[in-house]
Amino acid sequence: MKDYNRRKFIKLSALSAGFLGLSAGTAFANDKIENRINSLKDSPKAVGNSVIGLKHEPIKQVRIGIIGVGNRGYGHIKKINAIQPNAIIVAIADARESRAKRAVELLNKLNKKELDIDLYFGDEEIWRNMVKRDDIDLIVVATPPTEHSHMAVYAMEQNKHVVVEVPIALTIQESWDIINTAEKTQRHCMMLENVCYGEEELWVLNMVKNNVFGSLTHAEGGYLHSLLQKMFVKSNNPATRAYYKQWRLRLHAETHGNLYPTHGLGPIANYMDIGNGDRFDYLVSMDSSEESLHQYAEQSPPNNDFYNRKNFSHGDMNSSLIKTAKGRSILLQHDVVSPRPYSRINALTGTMAHHEGYPSRLSMYNEDLGHDWIGEEKFKEMQEKYEHPIWRKMREEAKEQGGHGGMDYIMFYRLIKNLNNGYAMDMNVYNGVDWSAIVPLTKLSVELGSIPIKFPDFTRGKWKEERELGLFQNI
Secondary structure (H helix, E strand, C coil): CHHHHHHHHHHCCHHHHHHCCCCHHHCCCHHHHHHHHHHCCCCCCCCCCCCCCCCCCCCCCEEEEEECCCCHHHHHHHHHHCCCCCEEEEEEECCCHHHHHHHHHHHHHHHCCCCCCEEECCCCCCHHHHHCCCCCCEEEECCCHHHHHHHHHHHHHCCCEEEECCCCCCCHHHHHHHHHHHHHHCCCEEECCHHHHCHHHHHHHHHHHCCCCCCEEEEEEEEECCCHHHHHCCCCCCCCCCCHHHHHHHHHHHCCCCCCCHHHHHHHHHHCCECCCECEEEEEEEECCCCHHHHHHCCCCCCCCCCCCCCCCCCCCEEEEEEECCCCEEEEEEECCCCCCCECCCEEEECCEEEECCCCEEEECCCHHHCCCCCHHHHHHHHHHCCCHHHHHHHHHHHHHCCHHHHHHHHHHHHHHHHHHCCCCCCCHHHHHHHHCHHHHHHHHHHCCCCCEECCCCCCCHHHCCCCCHHHCCC
16 A cells, blocks of 8 residues: 555656656656656666776866856956966856956956957857867856756867866756766866865865774755845846846746755765765655745845745755765755855764864764863864865965865866866766756655655766775875
8 A cells, every 4th residue: 555655646746757758648657757766776878988087188278268257157267367377268158248248357457457358248159159169178167057067068079178066967867968978078077066175174074084083974964055135136237146047046946855965965975985985875855845935025026037926846945865875874955045044064973073064063982972072172183183285285375365265266276287287187077966966866856755766876886996085186
């Protein structure tokens, strides 16, 4: 009877049928739907070779084209410009002329002279003309997430290396398209997960690698950040920090699950060697009720596309549990509409130590049996002893250039250094796709009553090989 009820629920879920690519006419073919769910974990036949550890000939000066200079892309300009002459921005594409010209004005100001930067604007497909050029080595994609995957694929098809803002893909099909294109073209494709370069996160990672935590068992991460007012802003003013076409709010209107998982999950994946000896096995996910969005919509101006809207899909809080192949558990949360102070949680538990972020605290089994947080003096001692060598080397430079406390600058510095020297990337395409797959898999789990959903193996079995993280190489 239990199995019958589950199958009946799947049979009635038209939303999930659409997610799986089934037509309305087949939405009630429960065997087809269940078979498609089970098939998500299968890996299609490879069309190229693995790009784990991929290296290319050194590029003395990396010539860069940027797609999207609204919010995030505009912020990247200063970090990239500071890495000259090892990298140089040669072209910028944005559908909006005002944003493209504002980006050049910033570059001129930073360099105290008029630069010859080619601009592409006025059309949402104009970026393709920039990507086709043969005098660009690297494409930076900083557009809304709905555009990430096809831009990454096209850039690699044009023999460009590409780095993409988070998340790198929104569906399983997009994820495989990126993997297959990277393997076929043998181009670098890295997701720009800046939090993996955070001072606290790299400190915790260094303690993990030095066995301070003992055997890892559990972690918690998230993106808890009140963005409610900003999500409703509708503005074409370059000075206004608005989401392009209200993309974040549109995702909340249409999509269940965790919509922005990688800031909380990326560092945890590094702690647990996901892709390097362990992998995500399956997850379950649930949304809370939706209250904040429709209440705020009642107050928005009548000319807002979401004025007085009632039917937002995404609940105020999404909570997901992930199980890894080694049996570890991960709690991942997403809430950008409640009045909660910013937190990525960054909690990690092992047999010998436990850490929690916001504020950063550490408990150790050999210090008062782990019954309390260690004192300030011992905490500072641990910080100094296990400071990651990247931050020890680059602290002053990173603080000066800024970007979320310096992590953004370190991310671009490391990216360009690896390209300059022909090294492998700190994070590969499989990492980005693994962490981003949370979006479609949590969506499906929520829509099917929080049932367990298996992860695809994007590495096609190569996750079993233990490798040293790029974040500890070539420092």
